[in-house]
Amino acid sequence: MAASSDRNPPPFPATEEPGAGPSDMADGDSDEGEDIFSNPVAVSRGVSQPDRVNEEPPDLFSEEEEASSTPAKSNGVHSDEDNDLFAEAHVELSTDKPGSSDRKELSSSSGLRPASSFTQSPAAMQPTSLEQLEEDEAKDSFDVDVAVTNPEKVGDGMNAYVAYKVSTRTSLPMFRSKAFTVRRRYSDFLGLYEKLSVKQSLLGCIIPPPPEKSVVGMTKVKVGMDDPSSVEFVERRRAALERYLQRVVSHPSLLQDPDVREFLEREELPRAVSTQALSGAGFLKMINKASDAVNKMTIKMNESDTWFEDKFQEVENEEQQLRKLHALVDSLVNHRKELCGNTAVFAKSMAMLGNSEDNTALSRALSQLAEVEDKMEQLHQEQAASDFFIFEELLADYIRLLGAMRGCFDQRMRAWQRWQEAQSTLQKKREAEAKLLWANKPDKLQQAKDEITEWEARVTQYERDFDRVGMTVRKEVLRFEKEKAKDFKSQIIKYLEAMLQSQQRLIKFWEAFLPEAKAIA
Amino acid sequence: MFHEVGGGGGGGGGGGGGGGVTDLTVRQGANQSAEEGASWLYTFIIGVVGLFVDLPPTMTSSIDESSKEKMRSVSVDLNHDASLLIDIPDALCERDKVKFTVHTKTTLSSFQKPEFSVPRQHEDFIWLHDTLVETEDYAGLIIPPAPPKPDFESPREKMHKLGEGEATMTKDEYTKMKQELEAEYLAVFKKTVQVHEVFLQRLSSHPTLSKDRNFQIFLEYDQDLSVRRKNAKEMFGGFFKNMVKSADEVLISGIKEVDDFFEQEKTFLLDYYSKIKDSTAKAEKMTRAHKNIADDYIHVSATLNSLSADDSTANKKHLEKLADLFEKLRKVEGRVASDQELKLTELLRYYMRDIQAAKDLLYRRARALADYENSNKALDKARLKSKDIPQAEEHQQHCLQKFDKLSESGKKELTSFKGRRVVAFRKNLIEMAELEIKHAKNNVTLLQGCIDQLKNN
Numbered sequence: 001m002a003a004s005s006d007r008n009p010p011p012f013p014a015t016e017e018p019g020a021g022p023s024d025m026a027d028g029d030s031d032e033g034e035d036i037f038s039n040p041v042a043v044s045r046g047v048s049q050p051d052r053v054n055e056e057p058p059d060l061f062s063e064e065e066e067a068s069s070t071p072a073k074s075n076g077v078h079s080d081e082d083n084d085l086f087a088e089a090h091v092e093l094s095t096d097k098p099g100s101s102d103r104k105e106l107s108s109s110s111g112l113r114p115a116s117s118f119t120q121s122p123a124a125m126q127p128t129s130l131e132q133l134e135e136d137e138a139k140d141s142f143d144v145d146v147a148v149t150n151p152e153k154v155g156d157g158m159n160a161y162v163a164y165k166v167s168t169r170t171s172l173p174m175f176r177s178k179a180f181t182v183r184r185r186y187s188d189f190l191g192l193y194e195k196l197s198v199k200q201s202l203l204g205c206i207i208p209p210p211p212e213k214s215v216v217g218m219t220k221v222k223v224g225m226d227d228p229s230s231v232e233f234v235e236r237r238r239a240a241l242e243r244y245l246q247r248v249v250s251h252p253s254l255l256q257d258p259d260v261r262e263f264l265e266r267e268e269l270p271r272a273v274s275t276q277a278l279s280g281a282g283f284l285k286m287i288n289k290a291s292d293a294v295n296k297m298t299i300k301m302n303e304s305d306t307w308f309e310d311k312f313q314e315v316e317n318e319e320q321q322l323r324k325l326h327a328l329v330d331s332l333v334n335h336r337k338e339l340c341g342n343t344a345v346f347a348k349s350m351a352m353l354g355n356s357e358d359n360t361a362l363s364r365a366l367s368q369l370a371e372v373e374d375k376m377e378q379l380h381q382e383q384a385a386s387d388f389f390i391f392e393e394l395l396a397d398y399i400r401l402l403g404a405m406r407g408c409f410d411q412r413m414r415a416w417q418r419w420q421e422a423q424s425t426l427q428k429k430r431e432a433e434a435k436l437l438w439a440n441k442p443d444k445l446q447q448a449k450d451e452i453t454e455w456e457a458r459v460t461q462y463e464r465d466f467d468r469v470g471m472t473v474r475k476e477v478l479r480f481e482k483e484k485a486k487d488f489k490s491q492i493i494k495y496l497e498a499m500l501q502s503q504q505r506l507i508k509f510w511e512a513f514l515p516e517a518k519a520i521a
Numbered sequence: 522m523f524h525e526v527g528g529g530g531g532g533g534g535g536g537g538g539g540g541g542v543t544d545l546t547v548r549q550g551a552n553q554s555a556e557e558g559a560s561w562l563y564t565f566i567i568g569v570v571g572l573f574v575d576l577p578p579t580m581t582s583s584i585d586e587s588s589k590e591k592m593r594s595v596s597v598d599l600n601h602d603a604s605l606l607i608d609i610p611d612a613l614c615e616r617d618k619v620k621f622t623v624h625t626k627t628t629l630s631s632f633q634k635p636e637f638s639v640p641r642q643h644e645d646f647i648w649l650h651d652t653l654v655e656t657e658d659y660a661g662l663i664i665p666p667a668p669p670k671p672d673f674e675s676p677r678e679k680m681h682k683l684g685e686g687e688a689t690m691t692k693d694e695y696t697k698m699k700q701e702l703e704a705e706y707l708a709v710f711k712k713t714v715q716v717h718e719v720f721l722q723r724l725s726s727h728p729t730l731s732k733d734r735n736f737q738i739f740l741e742y743d744q745d746l747s748v749r750r751k752n753a754k755e756m757f758g759g760f761f762k763n764m765v766k767s768a769d770e771v772l773i774s775g776i777k778e779v780d781d782f783f784e785q786e787k788t789f790l791l792d793y794y795s796k797i798k799d800s801t802a803k804a805e806k807m808t809r810a811h812k813n814i815a816d817d818y819i820h821v822s823a824t825l826n827s828l829s830a831d832d833s834t835a836n837k838k839h840l841e842k843l844a845d846l847f848e849k850l851r852k853v854e855g856r857v858a859s860d861q862e863l864k865l866t867e868l869l870r871y872y873m874r875d876i877q878a879a880k881d882l883l884y885r886r887a888r889a890l891a892d893y894e895n896s897n898k899a900l901d902k903a904r905l906k907s908k909d910i911p912q913a914e915e916h917q918q919h920c921l922q923k924f925d926k927l928s929e930s931g932k933k934e935l936t937s938f939k940g941r942r943v944v945a946f947r948k949n950l951i952e953m954a955e956l957e958i959k960h961a962k963n964n965v966t967l968l969q970g971c972i973d974q975l976k977n978n
Contacts, residue, residue: 328817328820332814338810339807339810346804352796365946499968503965504961506961507965514955520950521947
């Protein structure tokens, strides 16, 4: 729906952007306080906002808008929106969810609101409405809940593998039932990723990557699952797979994908065989190949893409910093494990000293001290696990995700490349036609004309594709950023709460020891 | 009589800094509050910075700069007797050498002046210790262990590494690491002053040792002692070492012990010594691991800050808060490490040395016993040969007297040593537990604050 053509939001190539995020603002808003929403804006919530589409195009890209709408921020009193704008929003949302909420189809249901109700460019956006939409989105994403549990070793020797229980609970009608469980192995997860990558990344989606393959880790497990490092490895993988699935199902487009449904529901999955390419190294290679292709491009993209350039740079920097942080946290984990070991050793030594001590009260106190130190060792152990499983893994996840995001950007570049190449081919065809005209060869002329028509169509198609990918990428990035902020916040809180509890227990231990020390005489 | 303050009564890690993390630093007069002490010391850190040793050229303070650091006495307990009060109020550090200012206040007429100060080096203390050990008359006493040599090796090395790695970290990170190192230098410095001071104070509180002539010279003589030191070395040079070696053999070769008390003590001390030595080493490792974690926190905080600075999303504030928290946590962690060092590790270390001194007493007594037994044999031989009997008898009497004297004073010394040890352990264990609780409560407050901030955002 090209209704937006008369409204050209400043930074975007003014192509027919399918009316994306219906602006809830749009709804009640246009009449509502001009004072509040000086620039009525369509909220781009790539979420399943869908049919409330308004021909407000590009507010998909709330980023732009946020920047420009800071003055409006002060107006954005949450409560206003609550009452008026979003009353309807909820209704629409719930009916929307199943099925058609695919972003790409937004255009179809637009036209609900006459474009005329908006007199201004949708460029500016109301940040507060975003928050409201975030809440709505949050509601949506909990319609599907997945868990990965019960790792079990199946088989023996080098052919053994670990099977995980994948449980889903959902209220969505698209699934066969409300709760179901299947058993999956690691290669199944990889297989899912591959299928999704092939399909979705072409469109510019950020596909969450699963945890990397690890030959060393798995071999140890195959040999025997008992030692602490194997146990840790399996637990680490289980948690990572769970997070991977959770990210997949909370992504509205991916959730619609039949492969995802199949993965969650189907009893027996055909064995995924071509997962070689998706080992950690293979994955990286894929990304790097794309980057290389991009680097080899000689034609520079035009400047209307500063958003993309800037974002890409940001992403690269962030990835670098995250890697650095990851290494530091790893060092922290190791030092804590060291402390753990040293404390245990010290505790034993202290116990021996207590035994040697001939003053009874002091002897008892020293033994108590040894016990306290033993408990401290336990605390340090738990803290190290927390450091690792919560903090370090969070960073690892996002390093992978940022890599996926980079892949996304590269997809867009490829799309651009394709378009450019088509354009140059078209040019050549036209030149060929001209030559033919001049050389007066009417028979070949028709063919040339046909080819030109064909290529013209292609050019148009590729251009459309490019724009669409661009839009999707933008949406994805924004969604990703929000998810990331939420994710970090909740994980950090979890990490700190664990640390807090640990310190509280520490206090108890020492408080229990104090009277013993005072009793020395 | 002896109120030993184990590893030093105060001096919780240097670099006090930030919010409310004050602790038992130094206390002298009643008016000296811990806070004052901490902040006062802190202002000297700046001056003290360059003075310790090689700083990378990029640091502003020159290597030759030396500044005085005023220190107050940390072991009040020992300095009871107004007739002879000793403390080390000042110490100066140049490169490797530490110059202590030994300050004496006395009412005793044996001294020339009622109050005076002299500069002394570590080697002077060692000289004093060795001469005391060599003095026959003191064979029945536990000679307070010599203070260990000031050792700035560890922080110096770290400072070097820091200088080399400067380019890889942010300015902020570098500054913080430097601060930590400065605090470490300061802690080492404080410890060494403390341990030298305690040595002197133990001497001054001992009824016999305080009257020692060499001790007096040490306190009073306003010239350089290095001449005397050289003479002493020539005389006693290898003797001490030999004594230690043979002493072990004597004890271990199982001289038949006549007294149950000493038999028990021997067993106890030998066993305890090896255990406490082990514990000391393990405690040191524990402390080091704590310090590593505190350092890690610095780096984590700095990187989080970088991430946050470049972040333009809602995540920015989360990262900022976390960075801030880690910075605060690392200060607490640093204090935990240094308090543990002082209260636990130093305690163990000091008593390890003290037990060695007690063992030395046992060795001497064992040697005296061996001498006595030999003299008996010699007397028997003389009686057999009817030759030189009176000398042999005299010699035997002499040995017996010596042995009895040693045994008597030894018993007293060892008994009071026990009491001293128990008191010191009690004090330090209580203080350590209290500090651990305090720091953990601090952590809890910090963590809760950050969690609340994040949740309310």
